[in-house]
Amino acid sequence: MKNKLKIGNIELDNPIFLAPMAGVTDHPFRVICRKMGAGVVYTEFVSADGIIRESIKTLNMIKFQEFERPIGVQIFGNSPEIVGKSAKIVCERFQPDILDLNYGCPVPKVVKKGAGSGALKDLCLMDEITSAVIENTPSNIPVTVKMRIGFDSKHLVSTEASTRLEKIGVKAITLHPRTTKQAFTGKADWTYIKEMKEAVNIPIIGNGDITNTDDAMRMFDETGCDAVMIARGCLGNPWIFKALQNRLNGIQENIVTVKDRIEMCKYHLELLRKNKNVNLALNLTKKHFSWYLKGFNHAVSWRTKFLRAQTHNEIDLIMNDFNAFAQEELN
Ligand SMILES: Cc1cc2nc3c(=O)[nH]c(=O)nc-3n(C[C@H](O)[C@H](O)[C@H](O)COP(=O)(O)O)c2cc1C
Incomplete structure (x- = not known):
């Protein structure tokens, strides 16, 4: 295992981060990923405007439990004053371990406004937003940034931005090395993670296209990054955090069985039912189950059955059948 990583004064158990994902990294999923060994988890990105309006929906996205720590709350916005004020509110009300600024979202509606x-x-606006946030954040909560490499391939700014952000007082940067224009197409170009790592003295968290532990080990090797952050690679596969922790400790990875998948589905369902309203719990159950139920015999047919369910009662009935199926598979 690498030396323990520190971001500001926060010491982390391990250098394997769950990425912020809108519509995914809610309380239930964060709990699961922490249990599975993620060293840090993040909220979904939260609008600074929504925070200062004290929108209940927005503030609910930030609520977390002690068990989830260390947790980063990620905010976004285009006005230094509003983002600064929102940082103050988040820190006073929630005391997260990390306050993260989103300079990576490629969604046109967000980007058009400069957020x-x-x-x-x-980059001058980026400096201003970042400075405003740091001024409004108590010194025991490190401010970090998550960004892309630039708007398009002709304007690659991540390395220059990193040196400016370090000077302003940012305590770590996550780089997803694609441009805004690329969105999720093409390949993440990890050479920019290496370049950033060489340009600054704060921890650099590499992100982009880690789908298994081999990818993660390769990212550590090729870029020298201090930590890796996983997004799509943990959808339906929160076991990836434990597997990578084991790899870093020289222990062999466990194989994920159908039984493990069923148990995870049941646990996730229980958390969703406790934390969401009936309809949202049903929709999120279907979304996550369609990710969990892959890579075994008849997976497609089980996925389809769950996706067609209209009620929680139907989900329970299918789950009973699925249990029986798994027992037969094991015998
Ligand atoms: C469904 C989804 C939602 C995302 N939402 C956010 C977000 O709220 N904030 C953020 O910084 N990045 C967000 N991202 C980007 C990821 O954090 C990550 O940078 C990107 O997916 C690349 O990593 P990966 O190859 O491991 O998926 C999102 C990605 C996905 C797939």
Whole structure:
């Protein structure tokens, strides 16, 4: 295992981070990923405007339990004043371990206003937003940034931005090395993670296209990054955190069985039912089950059955059948 990583004064158990994902990294999923060994988890990105309006929906996205720590709350916005104020509110009300600024979101509605990766077009605005946030955040909560490499392939700014952000007082940067224009197409170009790592002295967290432990080990090797962050690679596969921890400790990875998948589905369902309203719990159950139920005989047919369910009662009935199926598979 590498030396224990520190972000600001926060010491982390391991250098394997769950990425912020809108519509995914809610309380139930974060709990699961922490249990499975993620060293840090993040909220979904939260709008600074929503925070200062004290929108209940927005504030609910930030609520977390002690068990989830260390947790980063990620905020986004385009106005230094509003993002700064929102940082103050988040820190006072929730005391997260990390406050993260989103300069990576490629969604046109967000970018058009200069928020998310829109800030990559104007590094002076990025400086101003970041400074405002640092001024409004108590010194025991490190401010970090998550960004892309630039708006398009002609304007690659991540290395320059990293040196500016370090000077302003940012305590770590996550780089997803694609441009805004690329969104999720093409390949993440990890050479920019290496370049950033060599340009600054704060921890650099590499992100992009880690789908298994081999990818993660390769990212550590090729870039020298201090930590890795996983997004799509843990959808339906939260076991990846434990597997990678084991790899880093020289222990062999466990194989994920159908039984493990069923148990995870049941646990996730229980958390969703406790934390969400009936309809949302049903929709999220179907979304996550369609990710969990892959890679075994008849997986497609089980996925389809769950996806067609209209009620929680139907989910329970299918789950009973699925249990029986798994018992037969094991015998
Ligand atoms: C469904 C989804 C939602 C995302 N939402 C966010 C978000 O709220 N904040 C953020 O910084 N990145 C967000 N991302 C980007 C991921 O954090 C990550 O940077 C990107 O997916 C690349 O990593 P990966 O190859 O491991 O998926 C999202 C990605 C996905 C797939």
